[in-house]
Amino acid sequence: MATESNRDKIIELSRDIIQHIGYHSFNYKQIAVLIGIKNSSIHHYFPAKEDLGVAVIESDSSDFNDKIKNWNLESPLKRTDYILDLYQQYFNDGMKLCIIGTFGSSYEDIPEKLQTAVNVYIEKIAQWLSETFKDGLASGEFRFKGTPEAMASAWLSTLAGSLQMGRLRGAVHFEETLDHLRNSII
């Protein structure tokens, strides 16, 4: 942790830029300039752009894994607050999109490897949301119509959309959307 490798820097910076402007608009030179190396050096770590794209998705997915390990120690309502807060942080950080939202919105035009990586990641989130809702129903903390799985679907759609529409319509729109989600389960 004392010194971060260039490989890690590349992934981290790429992730941030992709969340801001999307996979297609992001390019090697933007990263190279920020680190202070040439773009050919990035090809040393990631021969093709899609290799870097996969690394970004897996890095984000891995971070999410670490997060839920801690979140799962708390009550279902606290867990949902944690993920709402995570999205609030994305919004506050220059209105960036979540990884599944930015890759999902360009899904029809990314290499198959990237599609697969996004699919795996999103199913993990869906699974975690479903379990959280199920736990909340069992404990009596949550009350809503439909199945936990259906509520997880609705949350995924709304979370991804909240950042995109919030970028256009501003903070009020974004926060009204998150409030709607929170109210939909209690």
Add this chain to the structure above:
Amino acid sequence: MATESNRDKIIELSRDIIQHIGYHSFNYKQIAVLIGIKNSSIHHYFPAKEDLGVAVIESDSSDFNDKIKNWNLESPLKRTDYILDLYQQYFNDGMKLCIIGTFGSSYEDIPEKLQTAVNVYIEKIAQWLSETFKDGLASGEFRFKGTPEAMASAWLSTLAGSLQMGRLRGAVHFEETLDHLRNSII
């Protein structure tokens, strides 16, 4: 109507392609091939790509205007069913995205003219949704927490996200999301 001008064909085909693969991935040649002309001929109608982009957004916005003129003759609940059905049609037609969703997700990387056109369009939809929800509350047909404006924000986020996440997770996810919306107002 007997014969559609090439200009109209260009806008219509561009709109469909943009909804499927996004503004950046769409290019003049794809349209040219479909119509059977050369891409330089498209520049005759739309000198720059962003001119065509603006035309596409305004065309979609104009169609929406025509639709709500008819929808507004019906009850609030019927009106909301009409827009849910519109999104179901998008999904059925090769899982394409709505115009505000596809331009919104690439908002940070499109010319200012396009940003403005999307903003105008989305505010029109937000306005119509707000009025519909207000009418439904007044008539007693709808019952929900929060303001009509906040519910409109939530709907916009969720509708845009439903198509994107539905593309990844399939028809069940998509329909669960639409059901969630319908249940949130009654």
Add this chain to the structure above:
DNA sequence: GTCTATAGCAGGATAGAC
């Protein structure tokens, strides 16, 4: 209004020296 031809640029990717 459509064509051919071509300019011009950006970005992904590779070869080979250090």
Add this chain to the structure above:
DNA sequence: GTCTATCCTGCTATAGAC
């Protein structure tokens, strides 16, 4: 592991003939 140099491709856009 990073560099310079270069290739290649795809796409936007323009000039000018028909």
